[in-house]
Amino acid sequence: MAVNPQLLRPIDLASYGPVIPVIVLERVEDALPLARALYAGGVQVLEVTLRTPAALPAIAQIARELPEVIVGAGTVLNAADAGRAREAGARFVVSPGYHRELAQACRALGLPLLPGVATASEVMAALADGFTFLKLFPADAIGGLGLLKAWRSPFQHVYFCPTGGITSATAPQYLALPNVRCVGGSWLAPAPSIQAGDWVRITQLAREAQALRPA
Numbered sequence: 468m469a470v471n472p473q474l475l476r477p478i479d480l481a482s483y484g485p486v487i488p489v490i491v492l493e494r495v496e497d498a499l500p501l502a503r504a505l506y507a508g509g510v511q512v513l514e515v516t517l518r519t520p521a522a523l524p525a526i527a528q529i530a531r532e533l534p535e536v537i538v539g540a541g542t543v544l545n546a547a548d549a550g551r552a553r554e555a556g557a558r559f560v561v562s563p564g565y566h567r568e569l570a571q572a573c574r575a576l577g578l579p580l581l582p583g584v585a586t587a588s589e590v591m592a593a594l595a596d597g598f599t600f601l602k603l604f605p606a607d608a609i610g611g612l613g614l615l616k617a618w619r620s621p622f623q624h625v626y627f628c629p630t631g632g633i634t635s636a637t638a639p640q641y642l643a644l645p646n647v648r649c650v651g652g653s654w655l656a657p658a659p660s661i662q663a664g665d666w667v668r669i670t671q672l673a674r675e676a677q678a679l680r681p682a
């Protein structure tokens with residue numbers, strides 16, 4: 468699917484495929500080969516977590532060199548993180564939880580935010596601030612499948628990207644839920660494969676993830 472250069476809406480992230488890879492990069496020099504390997508497997512949306520010093524320069528390189536890829540920042544915890552992500556060229560940001568200050572900062576920066584929630588109260592807070600596409604985190608640990616089935620009734624127009632502990636085996640069950648649009652997961656970019664420069668393996672994992680269908 469061709470990348471729309473206009474400002475994304477968070478829900479648009481789900482239109483590029485069923486899985487958003489959650490990436491942890493230890494070395495900046497792995498950024499481009501990794502992004503190219505994922506893209507070769509059909510994955511266009513990448514979330515690089517701000518957990519390592521390599522993350523921001525990696526986002527900057529991907530944004531500069533690979534315009535066909537939509538790169539965002541994960542593990543965004545506050546307004547300062549969002550500002551740094553924006554400066555590096557991130558097209559969207561993902562947070563593990565929700566708070567209004569971060570939401571306001573992202574709006575001010577024109578940066579689409581996929582905020583994390585784990586409780587009904589957090590869904591209500593995000594919804595009150597206009598967010599209708601949310602990351603459920605940590606999905607597996609909090610019984611995400613049952614939770615999302617239960618939330619369908621009170622939150623009829625809220626959609627989710629469950630993330631946290633999801634695998635290629637469990638993803639199809641999540642994707643089958645009517646309020647799930649895509650899932651997030653780190654299994655497409657395993658640390659040992661990145662360390663070994665095994666880009667062929669990562670392309671294969673990406674291709675398999677891209678082919679996942681609802682159970």
Ligand SMILES: O=C(O)C(=O)C[C@H](O)[C@H](O)COP(=O)(O)O
Nearest residue numbers: 489541542563630631632652653
């Ligand atoms: O960094 C963030 O913003 C997070 O919220 C955490 C990530 O979503 C999980 O680390 C996903 O990783 P896996 O569970 O290995 O698939």
